[in-house]
Amino acid sequence: MSQLKPETISLIPWVGKTAKFIDYYVSDYMKERGIDLSKEQFIVLKYLHEKDGLKQNDLAFITNRSKTALTRLIHTMEKKHLVYREISEKDLRINHVYLSSKGRAVWEKSYPHFLKIIKELQSGIPEADLITVQKAMEKIQQNINKKTNVNQKIK
Numbered sequence: 001m002s003q004l005k006p007e008t009i010s011l012i013p014w015v016g017k018t019a020k021f022i023d024y025y026v027s028d029y030m031k032e033r034g035i036d037l038s039k040e041q042f043i044v045l046k047y048l049h050e051k052d053g054l055k056q057n058d059l060a061f062i063t064n065r066s067k068t069a070l071t072r073l074i075h076t077m078e079k080k081h082l083v084y085r086e087i088s089e090k091d092l093r094i095n096h097v098y099l100s101s102k103g104r105a106v107w108e109k110s111y112p113h114f115l116k117i118i119k120e121l122q123s124g125i126p127e128a129d130l131i132t133v134q135k136a137m138e139k140i141q142q143n144i145n146k147k148t149n150v151n152q153k154i155k
Contacts, residue, residue: 011136022121029117035110040065041077042114045107048083048099056085056095082106 026039037045043063048054054062060070074097077083082103088094099107122130 011140015137015140025121026114026117030110030113033113035106035113036080037106037110040073041080041082042110044073044077044097045082045099045103045110048097048103049107053086053096053098055088056097059097077103 023039026042030037040063044059047059047062056070056074057067059074060067063070065073074083074085078085080102081100083097084100085095085097088096
């Protein structure tokens with residue numbers, strides 16, 4: 001067996017490129033079906049569907065977005081009438097984010113499409129390979145966390 005150079009077998013370029021491809025695919029797929037929803041917006045709807053009224057900072061953390069990036073995303077979603085924010089009665093510095101009735105309807109309409117997208121994109125990949133890739137991505141995240149305070153930046 002020949003020795004491959006680390007840069008020859010690196011997953012890193014594949015992660016970014018694949019993420020971009022997925023973003024474009026999801027966007028086009030949803031537009032073709034008349035649903036104005038990005039992958040990032042879907043993720044927010046998913047978490048709010050699971051637990052409505054999350055604190056905005058908690059939502060930033062669990063979606064792996066900076067507070068600033070999540071604020072922009074929430075603002076866009078408010079313009080689309082998918083979510084709304086309410087200031088906490090206990091602490092005026094805290095915003096809670098809620099699904100609107102339109103957001104709930106968009107969630108219900110889009111969820112089956114996202115399941116189909118996952119199935120399509122993972123088609124032909126054996127389950128063992130999916131598990132291996134997932135473990136590799138988790139290990140990369142652990143290695144990053146050992147070397148930096150990236151979790152603090154995401155929070």
